[in-house]
Amino acid sequence: MTVAAVGDGRILLEKIGPVLHMTLANPGRHNALTWRMYDEFAEAIEEAAVDPAVRVIVIRGQRGAFAAGTDITQFGSFTTGEQGLQYEQHVAGILDKLLKLSIPVIAAVDGPAVGAGLAIAACSDVVIATESATFGVPIARTVGNCIPPAVMRRLHARMGHGRTMAMLLAASLLPAEEAQKAGFVYKVVAHDDFEDAVARLSNRMSQTAPVTVAALKEMDRRLQDDPAANGDDLLLRCYGSADFQEGVAAFTEHRTPQWKGH
Numbered sequence: 001m002t003v004a005a006v007g008d009g010r011i012l013l014e015k016i017g018p019v020l021h022m023t024l025a026n027p028g029r030h031n032a033l034t035w036r037m038y039d040e041f042a043e044a045i046e047e048a049a050v051d052p053a054v055r056v057i058v059i060r061g062q063r064g065a066f067a068a069g070t071d072i073t074q075f076g077s078f079t080t081g082e083q084g085l086q087y088e089q090h091v092a093g094i095l096d097k098l099l100k101l102s103i104p105v106i107a108a109v110d111g112p113a114v115g116a117g118l119a120i121a122a123c124s125d126v127v128i129a130t131e132s133a134t135f136g137v138p139i140a141r142t143v144g145n146c147i148p149p150a151v152m153r154r155l156h157a158r159m160g161h162g163r164t165m166a167m168l169l170a171a172s173l174l175p176a177e178e179a180q181k182a183g184f185v186y187k188v189v190a191h192d193d194f195e196d197a198v199a200r201l202s203n204r205m206s207q208t209a210p211v212t213v214a215a216l217k218e219m220d221r222r223l224q225d226d227p228a229a230n231g232d233d234l235l236l237r238c239y240g241s242a243d244f245q246e247g248v249a250a251f252t253e254h255r256t257p258q259w260k261g262h
Contacts, residue, residue: 009034009071011041012062018055018206020048023062024117030068031061033116042094049101052261055206057101058198059124060108061117066133069115072143088148091116095150098123099221102214104205108198109133110191114173119147122154125217127185128201129176130194135184136173157224158184210261211241 009026022044024031033041048054061067070091078084098105098120107113107124112134121127121135139145147168155164159182167174179185189197205213215234222229238244243259250257 009037011037011044013044015054017203018053019058019202020044020054020056021058021060023060024067024120025062026071027063029071030065030112031063031117032068032071034071035074038091038094042097045094045097045101048103049097055103055210056202057103057105058108058202059105059120060198061111061113064132065111066107066109066113067115067117067120068112069117069137075143075145084145091119092148092150095119095123102210102217104202104208104213104217106198106202106205108194109135109176109185110194112173115139119151119154122151122158122184125220126201127179128187128189128194128198129179129185130191131176131188132191133176133179133185133188134173135176135179136167136171138171138173140169141171153224158182209243209247209257209259211238211243211259 009029009032012021012023012025014021014023022041024033024037024041026032026034026037048057070087078087104126105124107121107127109121109127109129111130111132113121114134115137118135118137137147139147152164152168155168159167159179163174163182166172174182174184176185176188180188187197215231215238219229219231219234222231242262243257246259247257
């Protein structure tokens with residue numbers, strides 16, 4: 001069910017069973033994000049976070065691109081550094097909402113994932129890509145702005161420090177296979193197999209235990225901030241959950257567990 005027209009850049013939402021597909025759509029600009037798209041993206045994340053029927057989110061782009069960063073034409077109104085800082089802080093807040101989701105987020109990347117597009121992919125849990133996907137932040141030879149610490153930290157964690165800095169300082173784009181070798185991309189598939197691969201992965205994730213998935217995601221967030229982070233509360237939550245009791249019972253009874261999410 002599409003709930004937004006494309007217009008001059010929108011976020012299109014379609015729910016297929018427990019999987020919410022969020023499509024970045026800005027025709028003619030390789031899905032570069034407009035201010036309205038950022039607001040709609042944040043709103044969609046907030047709604048998905050409180051909807052128990054949504055078990056997985058797939059973020060994708062329209063028509064052969066993931067997202068070519070922020071729509072640069074909007075920066076023409078910037079006259080001070082403070083305006084740039086406010087923009088970066090606003091986007092950082094939206095990415096933080098994405099990172100804090102308790103459900104799996106898949107970035108399905110076909111074509112360029114550049115700038116803010118790369119940041120969105122980096123803040124997703126799993127990136128699956130076509131052979132034509134490319135990744136990078138070539139701002140050192142294009143706009144001349146900078147990325148915030150949280151995004152750079154995430155790229156360091158997902159790509160490695162050396163590869164990230166070489167990509168940023170040379171303003172280069174990584175092809176899909178190189179991004180996979182770096183560990184940023186989970187799987188690269190042929191374009192003809194892309195939709196089936198995304199569907200298989202999202203459907204499998206939608207059948208997992210919600211309490212466990214939420215704990216795994218929170219553990220990952222903590223460890224990226226602090227390698228010595230404590231996770232005792234997460235272990236207690238899982239082992240003390242009704243889903244754990246159901247999982248053990250289902251395993252011993254040779255049946256599929258019926259997860260309740262508590």
